[in-house]
Amino acid sequence: MMKLPDSFSNIRGRETFARSQVLQRSWPVVLDLCVAGIGLACFYGVVVIARYWFGHPEPEIVISQSPRALPQYAFYSVVRIGLAYMLSLVFAIGYGYIAAYSKRVEPLMIAGLDILQSIPVLSFLPGVMLAMVALFPTRQIGVEMGAIVLIFTGQVWNMAFSFYSSIKSIPRELSEAANIYKFSRLQKLIQLELPYAAIGLVWNSMVSVAGGWFFLMACEMFVLATRDFRLPGLGSYLQTAAGTGNYAAITWGLLTMIAIIVATDQLVWRPVIAWSDKFKFEQVESSSRVRSPLLHLLQQSRGLQSLRQHTIVPFGESLYRRLAEERTVGTPTKITKVRGEEAKTGIASTLLRGLIILVAAGVVLYAAWQALTLLRQVHGSEFATILKGAMATFLRVNISLILAAAWTIPAGVAIGFHPRLARIAQPIAQIAASVPATALFPVILLALIRIGGSMNIGSIALMLLGTQWYILFNVIAGAMAIPSDLKEVATLFRFTTIQKWKTVILPGIFPFLITGMVTASGGAWNASIIAEYFRLKNQTLQTVGLGAVISAATDSGQFQILLLATIVMAIMVVTINRLVWRPLYRLAETRYKLGG
Amino acid sequence: MQPAIIRAERVEKYYAQPSENRIQVISPTDLSITAGEIVALLGPSGSGKSTLLRMLTGLSTPSAGEVYWHEKPIATAEVNVSIVFQSFALFPWLTVLENVEAPLKARGMDAAERRKHGMKILDTVGLDGFQAAYPKELSGGMRQRVGFARALVVEPEVLFMDEPFSALDVLTAENLRSELLELWQNKTIPTQSIFIVTHNIEEAVQLADRIIVLGRNPGHVRTDFRVAIPHPRDRKATAFTQLVDYIYKVLTQPDAQPPALPQTSTGKTVRDQRQMHYQMLPHARPGGIAGLLELVLDHNGKDDIYRLADDLAFQIDDLLPIVDAAQLLGFLTVTEGDAAITPTGAEYANSEILRQKELFRTAAVENVLLLRQIVRAIESKSDRSVPEEFFHDMLDEQFSEDETLRQLETAINWGRYAELFDFDASRRRFIQSEKLHHDADASSTAEIDA
Ligand SMILES: Nc1ncnc2c1ncn2[C@@H]1O[C@H](COP(=O)(O)OP(=O)(O)OP(=O)(O)O)[C@@H](O)[C@H]1O
Numbered sequence A: 001m002m003k004l005p006d007s008f009s010n011i012r013g014r015e016t017f018a019r020s021q022v023l024q025r026s027w028p029v030v031l032d033l034c035v036a037g038i039g040l041a042c043f044y045g046v047v048v049i050a051r052y053w054f055g056h057p058e059p060e061i062v063i064s065q066s067p068r069a070l071p072q073y074a075f076y077s078v079v080r081i082g083l084a085y086m087l088s089l090v091f092a093i094g095y096g097y098i099a100a101y102s103k104r105v106e107p108l109m110i111a112g113l114d115i116l117q118s119i120p121v122l123s124f125l126p127g128v129m130l131a132m133v134a135l136f137p138t139r140q141i142g143v144e145m146g147a148i149v150l151i152f153t154g155q156v157w158n159m160a161f162s163f164y165s166s167i168k169s170i171p172r173e174l175s176e177a178a179n180i181y182k183f184s185r186l187q188k189l190i191q192l193e194l195p196y197a198a199i200g201l202v203w204n205s206m207v208s209v210a211g212g213w214f215f216l217m218a219c220e221m222f223v224l225a226t227r228d229f230r231l232p233g234l235g236s237y238l239q240t241a242a243g244t245g246n247y248a249a250i251t252w253g254l255l256t257m258i259a260i261i262v263a264t265d266q267l268v269w270r271p272v273i274a275w276s277d278k279f280k281f282e283q284v285e286s287s288s289r290v291r292s293p294l295l296h297l298l299q300q301s302r303g304l305q306s307l308r309q310h311t312i313v314p315f316g317e318s319l320y321r322r323l324a325e326e327r328t329v330g331t332p333t334k335i336t337k338v339r340g341e342e343a344k345t346g347i348a349s350t351l352l353r354g355l356i357i358l359v360a361a362g363v364v365l366y367a368a369w370q371a372l373t374l375l376r377q378v379h380g381s382e383f384a385t386i387l388k389g390a391m392a393t394f395l396r397v398n399i400s401l402i403l404a405a406a407w408t409i410p411a412g413v414a415i416g417f418h419p420r421l422a423r424i425a426q427p428i429a430q431i432a433a434s435v436p437a438t439a440l441f442p443v444i445l446l447a448l449i450r451i452g453g454s455m456n457i458g459s460i461a462l463m464l465l466g467t468q469w470y471i472l473f474n475v476i477a478g479a480m481a482i483p484s485d486l487k488e489v490a491t492l493f494r495f496t497t498i499q500k501w502k503t504v505i506l507p508g509i510f511p512f513l514i515t516g517m518v519t520a521s522g523g524a525w526n527a528s529i530i531a532e533y534f535r536l537k538n539q540t541l542q543t544v545g546l547g548a549v550i551s552a553a554t555d556s557g558q559f560q561i562l563l564l565a566t567i568v569m570a571i572m573v574v575t576i577n578r579l580v581w582r583p584l585y586r587l588a589e590t591r592y593k594l595g596g
Numbered sequence B: 001m002q003p004a005i006i007r008a009e010r011v012e013k014y015y016a017q018p019s020e021n022r023i024q025v026i027s028p029t030d031l032s033i034t035a036g037e038i039v040a041l042l043g044p045s046g047s048g049k050s051t052l053l054r055m056l057t058g059l060s061t062p063s064a065g066e067v068y069w070h071e072k073p074i075a076t077a078e079v080n081v082s083i084v085f086q087s088f089a090l091f092p093w094l095t096v097l098e099n100v101e102a103p104l105k106a107r108g109m110d111a112a113e114r115r116k117h118g119m120k121i122l123d124t125v126g127l128d129g130f131q132a133a134y135p136k137e138l139s140g141g142m143r144q145r146v147g148f149a150r151a152l153v154v155e156p157e158v159l160f161m162d163e164p165f166s167a168l169d170v171l172t173a174e175n176l177r178s179e180l181l182e183l184w185q186n187k188t189i190p191t192q193s194i195f196i197v198t199h200n201i202e203e204a205v206q207l208a209d210r211i212i213v214l215g216r217n218p219g220h221v222r223t224d225f226r227v228a229i230p231h232p233r234d235r236k237a238t239a240f241t242q243l244v245d246y247i248y249k250v251l252t253q254p255d256a257q258p259p260a261l262p263q264t265s266t267g268k269t270v271r272d273q274r275q276m277h278y279q280m281l282p283h284a285r286p287g288g289i290a291g292l293l294e295l296v297l298d299h300n301g302k303d304d305i306y307r308l309a310d311d312l313a314f315q316i317d318d319l320l321p322i323v324d325a326a327q328l329l330g331f332l333t334v335t336e337g338d339a340a341i342t343p344t345g346a347e348y349a350n351s352e353i354l355r356q357k358e359l360f361r362t363a364a365v366e367n368v369l370l371l372r373q374i375v376r377a378i379e380s381k382s383d384r385s386v387p388e389e390f391f392h393d394m395l396d397e398q399f400s401e402d403e404t405l406r407q408l409e410t411a412i413n414w415g416r417y418a419e420l421f422d423f424d425a426s427r428r429r430f431i432q433s434e435k436l437h438h439d440a441d442a443s444s445t446a447e448i449d450a
């Protein structure tokens, strides 16, 4: 699900998972309610559009199982991921920028980030798909857009938070330097904000893209009532192959997947990490660096250099000149402006703004109310099912967390303490972690059915597969962060193994462990939607759980149940974050912070 | 008298507090900067030097009052100033030349012109050959040279510096200082005036034509006078050392009227300090206090603070909080820059650790209101514990948020040392101190945790 850049040990101080960054802030409940209201309103809008389309069936696409079709399918999937990622990047930067610089909407936007991160993306799948199909002229484009939008919603929030918190943590004197030398907003963005945020963005991009693969595998092919949505791609290929039990095709599909991941790592991430090294905000040169021959090649290329010289450079120069002129021309007009006039326009704009806010609030309230009336159609017995499912999924999520912690803590500490082991284990773990668990899931289920295992075990396995890496990589980072003098003290005083774990290792990795667990917990809830309800070989495998309720409601088009179950899941995730993880995180920050 | 380049008229600054009352950092202050002078701003930590500097540059707006740039309100004027920062504030991802060119780029200068100006200024500050290096490849002194180059490349009318030499070692600082002075005196740079914030008294006396000393709580000008010693200034000369001693006295006696100047002075009247409820606890560790007292005792119980600092190889600014703390506890008295040990102080310095703690305990309860209140509060509660928040809120009315936190930290430090109380960091509560053997236990685990 996620990757660990080699330079991880150098950036861990500043960059943690966005989900856990939310823990550090708190805000009034009113804001949460606002966000919830807006969320409900959005949901209602989507449902309205979706209902409109529900009456237009169309022929379906056939997914080939021939290995020869694979390159093309892989290409489609990669393009989808790429487009969604670009969209996420632009949106994340815009969102983070506005949140950081406009005091008025900042708290609302940040509360929004927290909740949006906690909402299970997959329960939006039917609504978004139907809406997109309705909005676009041909069905295929609609489904394509739906997939892209869904992956986007899964990717964007941690990146937005990363950019936001980077801007917020820019050292005061650096931004004062930019201000005293009268940098324009553009120059400040290019020379200060983007570079400062670059490493965080790269790191979160890698996590996001891995998460994108996870969702793409699930949403390239799914059923909604009688309608069957398919997109030609690697995900649908794997699902089709698993559905018919075609082992050769499964093998080919998985090999392609791994090839793509290795290629992305070598051709995209490594050069990007090597390049982003220069944005590291540190005063001394670090010894270990990621190297990339490809980057070297690109940087040395004469052709590219001259291309740059003739396009970007002159364009940038003229832009800067224009901005500077605007500023010098702009100042005198500011002075000549009559005070009275200023006041008048001030009143007018305040009025206008008030009106806009009022109208927006009205629309939001109306739509939220409509969404809530949908809920009235939910019967008591269905409500009971949802609650029972929530309990079951809660147990499952925690079992998977405990299992994950049980193997990752010793393994992570061993890797973190032994550089030689790390050199062997890390690349393997990285590749393993990058394979989307959803791609493996059909295969695992097939195997489970063979040996007579139940869906209950299968779903825990998928949660584990999807989220254990968050914990592992954080534990490794935590173990590496334990100062060697502490370890030496332990050796010097001949601590027993238990004593060593209790006094040095566990307290040392605690903050990192918490960070990993928060992220893993959120991920596991989300994964439950796929994990508890799965179609294989024309039969539906399912177990009791909130995720299963959501998926089943999706299948049968029961929007009221879908909405209620989604709300319950979002509330559970947010509540667990607030009641369990945030206090633990505080404890970690205050008591177990090393070198603080 | 020359017309002022920058003139501040009754500027004030306060910061909003979460608890609805606001903290005044600068009380109404008049100040002007005229052409041809180097102004040094001295003052204890937290007295608002940086805050004042930022208001004078237009970076931050005063809460009340107005700053004028050539008699126009600074917010609307086309201001031409630069700042050299203590932390250098260079962009690590830009090369030396790109860093220096960045302000020119903001002014819309074209590439060839930029390069010419950039290279010329790098040459001036002695950095030719380093234009392609990244800041992290340079030493601290070199980095600050880049900082100077970037500040000078825009040919600022006023050059502001916020403790520009504090992050450098003594020799490097001395070197840079004299080079700067040379550029200024030879008029190599078109800068009209220099405004430097510093902690270093000697630095101020060496550079400045005019020295301003700020007092704190809230920040106000305590004295503002011209330095009439001709350049080059000899650190050993009587006039020089007299002036250093004088400023030193002003700084060590925050409550007294500044004494008469040894030179010609244009000192201003000092505002009455606002009546304070809590004393400001100096941020000194008990170990430091013990060390100082022992040293004073070794010097026959009385010595010049300046010499003590020298002996310890301490920056005077690092020693002052310790002296203040010892004075507050009644272990030392300070008159005219001389520290004299009191009988309790002498006993403290001569005792072994348990007795020391006892003496400290008595002195702390007697002299420090905050500690006394904490102890009383704990005793009056049935569960023998009081939330930190309680005292936080009371201190908050008097100090800024940062200072409140530091005050609490120091109080916890002292209280723990004196075994007046203990502090449970996870619950953020003051609790009754445990028995001694427990204490020994706790401190050994704490060491590993910390
Ligand atoms: N943004 C802020 N909010 C609240 N209080 C602030 C803020 N900025 C500064 N202060 C407070 O204002 C006071 C003066 O700060 P300032 O940085 O100007 O002091 P200084 O004299 O430059 O100190 P130093 O010598 O440590 O640099 C301090 O008590 C500080 O805590």
Ligand SMILES: [Mg+2]
Pocket (backbone or CB within 6 Å): B049, B050, B051, B162
């Ligand atoms: Mg300062």
